[in-house]
Amino acid sequence: MLEINNLHVKLEAEDKPILKGVNLKIGAGEVHAIMGPNGSGKSTLSYVVSGRDGYEVTEGSASLLGQELLDMEPEERAAAGLFLAFQYPVEIPGVGNMTFLRTAVNAQRKARGEEELSAGDFLKVVREKAKTLKIDAEMLKRPVNVGFSGGEKKRNEILQMAMLEPKMCILDETDSGLDVDAMKLVADGVNALRDAGRSFLVITHYQRLLDHIKPDVVHIMAAGRIIKTGGPELALEVENNGYADLLAEVN
Amino acid sequence: MAAPARKDAAREAATEARLAAMDLPKGGFTTMARAAALARVRAAGLPSKRDEYWRYTNPAELTVADGPEAALFAGQVEPQLFGARDRLVVAFTDGRFDAERSSADLALEGVEITRLAVADAVDLHWARDLYGALEADGQQPVVRPLAALNTAAATDGVLIRATGRAAKPVHLVYYHESTTSDAILHHCIRIESGAELTLLETGPAAARFSKVMEVDLAAGGRFHHVRAQGRDHSRRAITHIFTRLGAGSQFKSFTLTANGVLTRNECVIDIRGDGAVAHVAGAALGDGATGDFHHDDTVFVTHDAVGCESRQVFKKVLKNGAVGVFQGKILVKQGAQKTDGYQISQALLLDEDSQFLAKPELEIYADDVKCSHGSTTGAIDDTALFYLRSRGVSREDATALLVLSFLADAIAEIEDEGLQAEIVTRLEGWLARRRKG
Numbered sequence: 133m134l135e136i137n138n139l140h141v142k143l144e145a146e147d148k149p150i151l152k153g154v155n156l157k158i159g160a161g162e163v164h165a166i167m168g169p170n171g172s173g174k175s176t177l178s179y180v181v182s183g184r185d186g187y188e189v190t191e192g193s194a195s196l197l198g199q200e201l202l203d204m205e206p207e208e209r210a211a212a213g214l215f216l217a218f219q220y221p222v223e224i225p226g227v228g229n230m231t232f233l234r235t236a237v238n239a240q241r242k243a244r245g246e247e248e249l250s251a252g253d254f255l256k257v258v259r260e261k262a263k264t265l266k267i268d269a270e271m272l273k274r275p276v277n278v279g280f281s282g283g284e285k286k287r288n289e290i291l292q293m294a295m296l297e298p299k300m301c302i303l304d305e306t307d308s309g310l311d312v313d314a315m316k317l318v319a320d321g322v323n324a325l326r327d328a329g330r331s332f333l334v335i336t337h338y339q340r341l342l343d344h345i346k347p348d349v350v351h352i353m354a355a356g357r358i359i360k361t362g363g364p365e366l367a368l369e370v371e372n373n374g375y376a377d378l379l380a381e382v383n
Numbered sequence: 384m385a386a387p388a389r390k391d392a393a394r395e396a397a398t399e400a401r402l403a404a405m406d407l408p409k410g411g412f413t414t415m416a417r418a419a420a421l422a423r424v425r426a427a428g429l430p431s432k433r434d435e436y437w438r439y440t441n442p443a444e445l446t447v448a449d450g451p452e453a454a455l456f457a458g459q460v461e462p463q464l465f466g467a468r469d470r471l472v473v474a475f476t477d478g479r480f481d482a483e484r485s486s487a488d489l490a491l492e493g494v495e496i497t498r499l500a501v502a503d504a505v506d507l508h509w510a511r512d513l514y515g516a517l518e519a520d521g522q523q524p525v526v527r528p529l530a531a532l533n534t535a536a537a538t539d540g541v542l543i544r545a546t547g548r549a550a551k552p553v554h555l556v557y558y559h560e561s562t563t564s565d566a567i568l569h570h571c572i573r574i575e576s577g578a579e580l581t582l583l584e585t586g587p588a589a590a591r592f593s594k595v596m597e598v599d600l601a602a603g604g605r606f607h608h609v610r611a612q613g614r615d616h617s618r619r620a621i622t623h624i625f626t627r628l629g630a631g632s633q634f635k636s637f638t639l640t641a642n643g644v645l646t647r648n649e650c651v652i653d654i655r656g657d658g659a660v661a662h663v664a665g666a667a668l669g670d671g672a673t674g675d676f677h678h679d680d681t682v683f684v685t686h687d688a689v690g691c692e693s694r695q696v697f698k699k700v701l702k703n704g705a706v707g708v709f710q711g712k713i714l715v716k717q718g719a720q721k722t723d724g725y726q727i728s729q730a731l732l733l734d735e736d737s738q739f740l741a742k743p744e745l746e747i748y749a750d751d752v753k754c755s756h757g758s759t760t761g762a763i764d765d766t767a768l769f770y771l772r773s774r775g776v777s778r779e780d781a782t783a784l785l786v787l788s789f790l791a792d793a794i795a796e797i798e799d800e801g802l803q804a805e806i807v808t809r810l811e812g813w814l815a816r817r818r819k820g
């Protein structure tokens with residue numbers, strides 16, 4: 133599904149390397165988790181893969197279902213099936229959440245040569261998916277993420293994911309700032325989307341999200357590299373011992 | 384604030400040259416007002432770019448005896464804005480009343496409506512105390528000679544007196560069909576105690592257009608105003624709104640300007656009665672690629688009563704060398720306690736060639752007031768742009784959404800949601816025409 137080879141990335145503005153040779157291979161239907169201390173480059177990885185400006189790839193490659201990602205515009209990557217749930221979802225005043233969702237869904241359908249959803253069909257699907265995420269009609273009408281609580285913003289990300297039905301979903305700290313109930317809601321939303329043809333990369337700080345979204349593979353990232361890869365037990369090890377031992381082991 | 388315009392020989396010569404080229408109507412009930420206005424023009428002289436009040440906008444094309452020609456709009460014609468609504472239409476083509484395009488009968492429940500050119504044949508009319516009166520008041524503390532010139536020279540306009548709740552909106556539609564038209568219209572509107580009127584205005588009006596609208600609100604009167612200044616690229620316009628608010632009255636005005644080589648919209652708000660509310664807002668979009676664009680909003684709000692609220696919300700989207708200007712002032716007089724004054728002017732620059740010049744001012748002589756003003760200039764937010772694109776929205780569509788997002792606060796000042804929606808549709812059209820591919 134997603135294949136990242138020896139990815140080196142630096143900031144465009146300053147000569148600061150952030151990713152220093154990341155390798156990652158996620159098969160179809162798999163769930164991978166990336167854990168790692170703050171500042172290790174997890175968000176950067178998700179941004180570079182989804183096409184944000186401001187980063188320069190100095191070496192390496194990334195592909196989605198065999199398609200080279202790094203030459204594509206962000207919207208092309210989205211149409212190809214990539215989705216990033218943001219660590220900090222962006223507020224867009226004056227643009228209704230519903231308008232935003234419909235614009236996105238139809239833009240992707242158009243890019244794939246599919247017919248646009250009619251307003252009626254769209255509404256039906258949104259309402260149904262919103263309901264399972266406990267997103268009420270009021271939240272759908274409000275401007276995108278404006279005045280949403282932290283939990284509401286994260287649930288709104290999952291709603292977008294559910295509507296767009298991507299193949300490769302990257303979740304960047306979707307659990308941060310959520311209480312247990314909200315986290316369960318988000319995890320249920322993610323689990324409902326698990327499918328043989330859909331893969332997930334779950335970036336998180338804490339093991340607790342991984343109790344709800346069970347990963348197949350866990351990676352530990354530090355200082356711009358994946359320093360260790362293992363099964364779910366690796367997450368437990370981090371939970372119990374912190375990163376210090378792992379870092380020491382590598383050094 | 385600027386002192387009265389300096390007297391000088393060049394200014395005097397320019398003023399006389401302009402007056403000599405005009406056919407000043409003698410007027411009926413307006414005779415005295417016109418003569419007084421002419422005296423004001425001569426006393427102040429026409430403005431020049433050396434005047435402080437015209438520092439950011441060169442008035443030369445507005446004052447010169449023969450206005451520059453303006454090509455007619457060549458783009459695809461859209462259905463008329465507000466055209467599907469039930470309303471009373473008064474149409475002017477190049478400044479002349481156009482009976483064919485107007486409603487058959489200028490009668491409307493709750494409203495008396497006459498044309499200035501018709502009413503001005505006689506000496507007595509309710510508008511006699513209003514015509515030129517608010518304009519004259521508005522010459523302090525800053526002179527506005529072009530408004531006085533309008534009072535002296537207006538050839539037509541409408542006189543509207545709302546005595547109750549108007550059964551439907553009055554829609555002034557301005558057509559521009561001559562490349563050399565130089566139109567001068569003057570409207571007087573009186574909203575009697577407790578009465579209510581919605582006034583719509585659309586269209587470019589003329590190659591060069593001068594318009595003054597005086598709006599007098601008695602206690603508890605309500606006035607809603609939504610205008611769109613047409614899509615013509617090369618027209619010039621100088622417009623003034625002078626309004627006086629009685630106790631508990633409400634004035635709300637919104638203007639959409641897309642295109643136009645030169646536009647200066649002045650709004651002079653005089654809050655006289657306690658508990659009155661005045662909101663004035665504007666959304667302007669200019670793309671220098673389709674003709675020069677210079678757009679100036681100049682607002683002066685005077686609070687001279689207790690417990691009143693004023694809001695100014697102006698947004699400009701500028702591209703390809705377009706220029707936006709905002710001069711806005713809130714003056715709170717002594718004794719105008721519990722004033723709530725708010726002013727925001729913001730520009731979204733879609734490239735580095737465009738510029739926004741803002742001069743926000745507060746002058747406060749009362750101690751128990753809440754006044755704020757802010758002005759910002761910025762570009763499209765990269766993070767928001769990326770967020771939208773990461774959802775599959777193209778760069779062009781994402782930019783359009785963010786432009787609408789930027790303008791939303793100004794549009795929200797329109798009270799009627801249906802009118803809001805029509806304005807948004809127009810904006811979407813403007814943006815769609817500027818998308819690549």
Ligand SMILES: Nc1ncnc2c1ncn2[C@@H]1O[C@H](COP(=O)(O)OP(=O)(O)O)[C@@H](O)[C@H]1O
Binds near residue numbers: 143150172173186
């Ligand atoms: N736009 C940026 N400007 C400056 N520094 C950045 C920028 N993006 C990332 N960094 C730096 O790169 C490193 C990795 O950041 P990030 O990818 O956000 O880490 P994580 O998500 O693992 O906490 C940090 O040192 C961070 O300060």
Ligand SMILES: [Mg+2]
Binds near residue numbers: 174
């Ligand atoms: Mg991060």
